Amino acid sequence: MALKVVALAGGVGGAKLADGLAQAMPARDLTIVVNTGDDFDHLGLRICPDLDTMVYTLAGLADPRRGWGRADETWHFLEELGRLGGPVWFRLGDRDLALHAERTRRLGSGETLSEVTQHFCQILGVEARVLPMSDQPVETKVMTEDGRMPFEEYFVARKWKPVVKGFLFEGVEASSPAPGVLQAIQAADLVVLCPSNPWVSLDPILAVPGIREALHPRPVLGVSPIIGNQAVKGPAAKMFLEMGMEPTAYSAAAHFRDLLQGWVIDNQDGHLEERITELGVQVWVSDILMVDDRDRRRLGAEALRFGAELRSMEGM
């Protein structure tokens, strides 16, 4: 019997696990709710970094080394923009640019972000259902010792160097989940928190009114975005430290303790199992670093097996 699964995800790690899930189960039974707090306007284009990474990854178009953007990309636009004195801090490839231009055009003609995303998924052959967390704009602001700044400025332009003091999801109170998000969660047999940054990828999704509440009755498991004392990619570990916590798989589990039934950690973090269990969270220990496509599929399958165990333990 196929489980209906909802995955919550942000950037590169989240996209990899979502892709693993989509390969390990019937993709049509998988709904992926994606962070849109990083979305921003740049050169007149509406750019949705996490949605794009997700769609490119599921479509098999993502660059396997960089994680973001497209494989088989060229950079003539950006080269020329630099020559003309334009802003090149956000790296826009020639092919990638078309996605932003067409999204901007469709949004301008009245389509919602959900509709545009669905259109892209259809054209690019993505079978899993990809939903933005909300069709309304929510802007993640990072409070740092250098002041408050939009996420992409912090992340790309400032290379996540500023010391963080907190996070703000502007507009989130007035936002609502995109059509289908709550229904998918309510119908889900399992919810998976992908290995995405807890502070700036998953928290924005959980802050959209109604989503956290809808999760509570579901079995929820997560895969740690921290291995050892490091994030596989990006500032998650640095953020835990700067927020006054040890950067470990334990801290990441504790961050979501009120939601979690299960937490997947890496073999090298096996010593944290007991502490995490004390949070009331079941632990699955495995190799969670996703280097290649096979890793994704294996970890996706393990997450599904763990989910089935959690469900049987709870008698669901």
Added chain:
Amino acid sequence: MALKVVALAGGVGGAKLADGLAQAMPARDLTIVVNTGDDFDHLGLRICPDLDTMVYTLAGLADPRRGWGRADETWHFLEELGRLGGPVWFRLGDRDLALHAERTRRLGSGETLSEVTQHFCQILGVEARVLPMSDQPVETKVMTEDGRMPFEEYFVARKWKPVVKGFLFEGVEASSPAPGVLQAIQAADLVVLCPSNPWVSLDPILAVPGIREALHPRPVLGVSPIIGNQAVKGPAAKMFLEMGMEPTAYSAAAHFRDLLQGWVIDNQDGHLEERITELGVQVWVSDILMVDDRDRRRLGAEALRFGAELRSMEGM
């Protein structure tokens, strides 16, 4: 003694002669006033086809075969845009796109079109002074048997097939010449009407309040955009026919009769010399088809010699 020259120009032919003039005289003494009636918004970008053709041509970046756009161009953006269901009727190359994006960004931050154009010329090493006819938007509309349409729709999307009935330069009454245009004309020893479409490239410039008046005391010569019964490129000949006139170098001269002292026609149109002279316009007969760079330079030099003759005939 170097003449100060102002050239009025539109598309590809105009850019070629302007380039010839810039090579045949000290480029810093040449001011080129460019049609902006074709400018339009597309995919959120402000696109100025004639200014771009001029700047690319003078910078040595223009594609020598197509005439528009850049040599050494790639088309990955457009390929992908087509795949995503976006509009591909207007051909945007990857490098070319950077110019539009950076112009749009600068206009959005408050710069004028003149300032943006000057910036591009400086960066791309264009020595002649390139001015838009106006910093205010003027929109050329083509009245056709299929209704009224913006120029780029008529020209690119509809491939200049609709039968024209007239032309409208929306916004032109409220526009004013860009800074420096009137001063350059008033200081000019010679004004050259480049071989551009009379109806949709030169007429819009002449319709900007103040420009036609400023030209009257100057010696003005033009180079015919028609050779035999054909335009070298584009719909000029077809337009003359549809407006009820024979498509000849004579008709084009007659179109500007109130402004012209001299008119340069092709060898194969030598039989029209007498009729044109009867308009009160001196004629220079030469080979006016500009195939290569040498042709441009030669024709530019001939135009300057003809201008000097006209000045001495009028005792200037």
